Amino acid sequence: MLYLIGLGLGDATDITVKGLQAVRSCSRVYLEAYTSILTVGKEALEEYYGKQLILADRDMVEQGADEILKDADVTDVAFLVVGDPFGATTHSDLVLRAVNAGIPYKVIHNASIMNAVGCCGLQLYNFGETVSVVFWTETWKPESFYDKICKNRAAGLHTLCLLGENRKKIYEPPRFMTVSQAADQLIQIIQRRREEGEELGVTEDTVCVGLARLGADDQTIRSGTLRQLASCDLGGPLHSLVVTARLHPLEVDMLRVNSEPDALKHLRMIDSSTYTS
C-alpha cells in the first residue's frame, strides 16, 4: 500500500491520528521536501514519529518514483506531504504510477493553505481562482496573476495568492517570498499600468490580508491596504497573501480582529463602498 499522508501546517502534532498510525506501520517513509515547509525540521518529525524519514526532493519524486514505489505491493510505504497531499501541489503522477503498477493507494487528508486560509475570516466560498506569485528576475516579470486577481475581484471573489519559492537547481537553498515582497511586486504592476492609463481593478488601497506560518503557535495574520502590507514584516516563512473583493460585514469584523490600528482606520473608511448585505 502507498499512503499519501498530509502533515497539516504547523508542527509534528498536526498530523492526524490516522496518519500517525499509518506512518508508524510503514517500512519506508518519504518526506516530500520541495513545495512547502513545516515550522519544525526533519529531525523533530523523526523523533516524534519514531521513524527515519527519507527526504524526497523534486528529482526523486519526478524521476525516482520507482524507488519510492519499490515493493509497495507487498509492504507499506508512506509519502508525507506538508499540508494536504492534493493541496496546492498534487501528486497525481506518483498516484498514477502506483495504479499502473497495481499498487493500492490511500490518501490521508489534512489541512492545507487552500482551506486553512478561511481562519482570517474571509469565507471560502467567496474565493475565486487561486494564483501563484513568482519571484521576478531582471528579464522575466510575468503579470498574469494580477489580471486573474482583477477578474476574481470584478466577480466579487477574493484571491488567495500562493507566494513563490524559487529554486532553480536542486542544491540551491529555497527562497520563500514574503508578503511584503509580493505586495511590492503587485504595486509595481499597478504603477506601470496606471502610467499606461489602464483602468485598475486592484490599487494600493485595496484591502489585503497577509498570513504567515498558518497553524503554527506563532502564526500571524495582518489585514491592511496593499500599501500597508508592502512595508510589514510578518517574520519567517511560509507567507500567503489574500486580495479581498466585496466584503460581507461579518468578514470586515473578522478582518478587524487581526488588523493593526492603522489598518483598522482604513478599513472603516472603505466600509460604505464595499459592504453588501
Next chain:
Amino acid sequence: MLYLIGLGLGDATDITVKGLQAVRSCSRVYLEAYTSILTVGKEALEEYYGKQLILADRDMVEQGADEILKDADVTDVAFLVVGDPFGATTHSDLVLRAVNAGIPYKVIHNASIMNAVGCCGLQLYNFGETVSVVFWTETWKPESFYDKICKNRAAGLHTLCLLGENRKKIYEPPRFMTVSQAADQLIQIIQRRREEGEELGVTEDTVCVGLARLGADDQTIRSGTLRQLASCDLGGPLHSLVVTARLHPLEVDMLRVNSEPDALKHLRMIDSSTYTS
C-alpha cells in the same frame, strides 16, 4: 481559551494529534451538529476521546453562544466541527463573541471538502467559486448555481458543488442530497433552458465527478457525464459533485482511475476537444 477544532472528514481518528490533546484537556466539549456529519456517531467520538460531548445545534450556536463561552476565560472549552472550523461553514460569529468577551481563541485546522476534493485528481488551483445546490420545493426552484457553474466553466475553472442539507425545523431529521439528485436538478435546468433556446454552458454530456464519504474507508469517487451521474448510486452521505471545465491530460488520467467502464469510454470521446497542454 476557546478551541475551534476540525475533526476532518472520516472517522474518530481523523482528528489531529494536536486537536485530540486539546479535546482531552478541555472542561467542556461541544460538537457542532448541523452542517456536516462524520461516518461515526457522537457515541463513537465520545468513547475515542474519553470525553462527553455536548451537541450544539444551530439554535445553540446562534442564540446560546453565551452558554458555550461561559467561563472560557478561566477554563478551556472546545468546539468541534466536522471538516475544518473555517471550511464550508465559518464560525466567525462565535469567534467574534469570544474576542469581544476577551476570551482568547485558537483554531486547530483539519481537512475539509474544500481541499480534500483534490483527491479526485482535479487540481485545486483550477477551481473557481464554490456553489451550493439546495433541495427544490414545488414553488422554489433557484437556478443561480447553474449560472455560476457556467461562468466558472467559461473561465476554464472546475466547480465544487456542496450538496444541500435541508432541515427547516431543528427537530426534523437532516436530509442529505445525493449526487444523482443534484445531477437530476441540473439536468432539469438544462432542459428548461434548452427549450427556451439558450446557449448552454453545461449539458448532460459535461464530465462531472461524484464524491461520497470522502476520507472514510468506503469513500467512493465516480467520474462520468452528468447524465451518467444522474443514475448512479454512491451510497450514504455526504455527497459532493464537481462539474469539470477544461481538463489537463494528467487530470483526465486521474479521472480514469475512478471511472466506471462506460464513463471511461465517454471521457475518451471528449478528450480531443477538452485537452489543453
